[in-house]
Amino acid sequence: MSSDPSNLTAQSPRSIVQQNWWHKPLIWGVFLVLLYTLREFFLIGFLTFLFCFVVRSMVGLITRHLATHRIHDRRLDLLLTLAIFLCLCLSLYGLGRFFVPPLIHEGKSLLVQMKDTSAVQVQNTLLANTVGTWNFDHQFGTPADQRYQEGLRQFRAAGRSGVGLYQEFPKLDSRLKAEFEVNYEKAQVLHLQSQETGASVPFQKWFMEFKAPDIFDAKHDYYVSRWQATQASEENTDEPAPPSQPTDSESYRDERIRQRIWADVNADPVLLAQLRSEWAQAMSTQKWAEFRESPAYQAQFKQFYETQFADDSNNIPIDYTYFQTLAAAYPQGKQAFLQAVDQHDQTAEESPAHQRFDFESATKLELGQQWWATSPTADWVRDHATEDGPKILEAGVNRIDQGLSHLLRIPIQIGTALLLSIFMLFEWQGVKSGVASIRNTxxxxxxxxxxxxxxxxxxxxxxxxxxxxxxxxxxxxxxxxxxxxxxxxxxxxxxxxxxxxxxxxxxxxxxxxxxxxxxxxxxxxxxxxxxxxxxxxxxxxxxxxxxxxxxxxxxxxxxxxxxxxxxxxxxxxxxxxxxxxxxxxxxxxxxxxxxxxxxxxxxxxxxxxxxxxxxx
Known part of the structure; x- marks a missing residue:
């Protein structure tokens, strides 16, 4: 049987003669340990393998149908490899252009909103939209039903206007401000990334202040040894000697090492692009904090709010003026909030849609909470939710945050895998021969x-x-x-x-x-x-x-x-x-x-x- 590793049909393990009983476990143990050691690069390695496999499979399929003379096999193979690889790159680029921006936008919006959401709010929403909605529909029916109209009349006659709006206001406020913050951050990042020439000085300052010390600490021995080697090679030059004081000498050394780190980063285009993106994110966060304290914040937020309010699919029940009134009253407590609602009702006619929203929100939550307090099924759920609910919510926020950071690195990892793949594909015969030559050692x-x-x-x-x-x-x-x-x-x-x-x-x-x-x-x-x-x-x-x-x-x-x-x-x-x-x-x-x-x-x-x- 041939031992060529490029054969599509592999050798049977039974044909391998073992020298000792421990030979096979030792070899596979070392192989698995090596894989575990390189686990940080597993995604890049796996993507590289997958890209190569897909391209070579398609090249083999097309070659078997098109190749007629062996003299053209090598040339045809390279041409097909290049064409399929370019199609693969263009497909990935198109998918990335379409999917990645909305993915990042939605992820950041969801993350900001979840950070402002408590476990109690999630529990109340879950109760209102499941058991509460089920019992509400059974008890009151639709807005055209007489029972619904009577329930709405009793709700308003009892002076409970605004109760439902008070319950829903934190979610409305959090959702709108999270979306506004993400839109502002996106605009700032794009603005910073578009100013490549003017951004070099502030980027370098940020890098030297925040990133270079971290990189130096992580590889302290490596950079110190490089510094010492450099100093030894420059002893016979006319370079000015460093300061004689130990503290000054150490500071001088650290400063020169940080400059060397900056030079190393500039020599690595992939790392430089990643750090520039990180810098743009950090600057946008800083500018957002400054922007929130500026007079321009309310003007831009008003424009954003009115755009969202005009879209019925966003489920925003009140206009901007009313929202601002309630936003000022909400931190003062429920009574102040309800008084603001009552004053608004006296000066402006409340729309039927707003009345229904208020009535349904309050009543659904009450019906859900009644079930939560009295149902035997809810007892077991309540015991676990009270203890584990905040932990689950916090874990969800952390997972989304980690997922976003990984998502931002995925284009770089895909690019690295594509680069490795193209080198391997164009030297495919050499790679196979090199691997097969191990058998002669x-x-x-x-x-x-x-x-x-x-x-x-x-x-x-x-x-x-x-x-x-x-x-x-x-x-x-x-x-x-x-x-x-x-x-x-x-x-x-x-x-x-x-x-x-x-x-x-x-x-x-x-x-x-x-x-x-x-x-x-x-x-x-x-x-x-x-x-x-x-x-x-x-x-x-x-x-x-x-x-x-x-x-x-x-x-x-x-x-x-x-x-x-x-x-x-x-x-x-x-x-x-x-x-x-x-x-x-x-x-x-x-x-x-x-x-x-x-x-x-x-x-x-x-x-x-x-x-x-x-x-x-």
């Missing part, structure tokens, strides 16, 4: 052990993910369309959640459905009915995936029993976190089908069952 036994398994596993993961990426993109686009039709907010973030969880078999449907239903209930104007509509849309989308997309794109390569899949995911997530959820099933398929059963995987692995001849 003293590492032959390690190569014979590792190479066949890595090739088969890589083919399995690559083929699985190649199809799964297509399915995930289709799922995300269909979800985005469904959320837009239903009217769910933060649809780009939720579509991204669906895209990511599409790589998790079986459990991904449930995990992605939780935030979608939660947003459908908790958003302004949300309800249990909207959550049911979301569930219906999810069911239809995954029915399309299960019956149409997966059989045609992936086939039965990754077929395992659902119970076994869930068990694999639980174990893999415990030991390897998110990467365990993503890669656990393909790795398990390899271990079960190849290592344990030695059964074929079409197009990926064929076992070697030929009889072995004994050597003389």
């Amino acid at each position: 003293r590492l032959r036994s390690i190569y014979d052990e590792i190479a066949p398994g890595v090739i088969a596993l890589g083919k399995l993961i690559g083929k699985t993910f190649q199809g799964q990426v297509i399915i995930a993109v289709i799922n995300a686009c269909l979800t985005l369309l469904a959320l837009w039709l239903i009217g769910v907010e933060y649809k780009f973030i939720l579509a991204l959640v669906v895209f990511l969880f599409s790589f998790i078999p079986v459990a991904g449907v449930i995990l992605s459905g939780i935030p979608l239903c939660g947003m459908a209930i908790l958003q302004p104007g949300g309800s249990l009915l909207m959550a049911v509509q979301v569930i219906g849309a999810i069911a239809i989308i995954h029915l399309i995936e299960g019956m149409i997309l997966s059989p045609r794109i992936i086939g039965k390569i990754g077929h395992l029993h659902p119970v076994l899949v869930i068990a694999i995911l639980l174990i893999a997530e415990h030991f390897f976190g998110m990467w365990g959820l993503v890669l656990g099933v393909p790795v398990a398929i390899y271990l079960i089908r190849v290592v344990l059963l030695d059964s074929p995987i079409p197009g990926i692995y064929e076992p070697d069952h030929s009889p072995k001849t004994s050597e003389a």
Whole structure:
């Protein structure tokens, strides 16, 4: 059997002769330790592998249909590689231009809003929009119902006007100001990034003051040793000697080292672009703090508010003048707020829509709180929610904050992976020859052990993910369309959640459905009915995936029993976190089908069952 590692069909592990019983565990143990050591670069490595696999698969498919003379194979291979790689880059650029800006915008808006939201507010919204809405519809019906009209009349006659508005005002204020802050920050960042030439001096000042000391502390020994080597090489030059005092000498050294760090950063375009983006974010935050104290804040916020108020889909029940009156009264307490509402009702006629909003908000929350206080089902939920609610909310804020920081780094990581991929693809024959040459060295036994398994596993993961990426993109686009039709907010973030969880078999449907239903209930104007509509849309989308997309794109390569899949995911997530959820099933398929059963995987692995001849 050929030992060429570029073969699509890998060697059978049975054909590998072991020298000692501990040989195989030692080799694979060292290999896994190496992977764990390089885990920080795993995303770049995985993307590089995926890009190379996709391009080479498409090149191989097209070459088999177009190539007629072997003399043209090399030239045709390079041409197809370049064309497919450019199409891949243009596709990623187009997707990034369309999806990334609204993703970042929605993420920052949601993060600011969540920071101003307490666990009690989330609990009240959940109660009002689920149990409260259900009981309200059962008790009062629609606005055209006589029971509704009588309930509204009694609500106003009891002098309770403004109670519902008081409950909803913190969410309204937080939502509007969060959106305004994100819009302002976006404008400031774009303004700073567009002024490349004029921004060099303030950027350098910011870097030397905030970033250079952190980099120096993180690599103190490295930079000090470089400094000492530089000083030793300059002893015979005419450079002026550093100050004689120890403290001055150390300060002089540190200053020169920080200047060296600045020079190193300028020599790295990727790191320089990342730091410039970080600087723009920091400056926009500082300018926002200054802007909030300036007279221009209210003028611009008024313009923003009136634009949002004119759009009926934003569910804003009051105009800007009334909002400002209530914003001044709210910090003084409920009585002051209700007095402001009463004074407004005496001077201006309240609209029917505003009256209904006030009545429904107050009554739904009361009905929800009644159920919360009296239902036996709520006792168990209440005990856990009181203790775990603030922790869950805080963890959610931290996860979104971390996710945004990772999202900002993803374009750089994708760019790095694309750069590595293009070098590997254009030197593909050299890469294969270089890897195969290891077999002619003293590492032959390690190569014979590792190479066949890595090739088969890589083919399995690559083929699985190649199809799964297509399915995930289709799922995300269909979800985005469904959320837009239903009217769910933060649809780009939720579509991204669906895209990511599409790589998790079986459990991904449930995990992605939780935030979608939660947003459908908790958003302004949300309800249990909207959550049911979301569930219906999810069911239809995954029915399309299960019956149409997966059989045609992936086939039965990754077929395992659902119970076994869930068990694999639980174990893999415990030991390897998110990467365990993503890669656990393909790795398990390899271990079960190849290592344990030695059964074929079409197009990926064929076992070697030929009889072995004994050597003389």
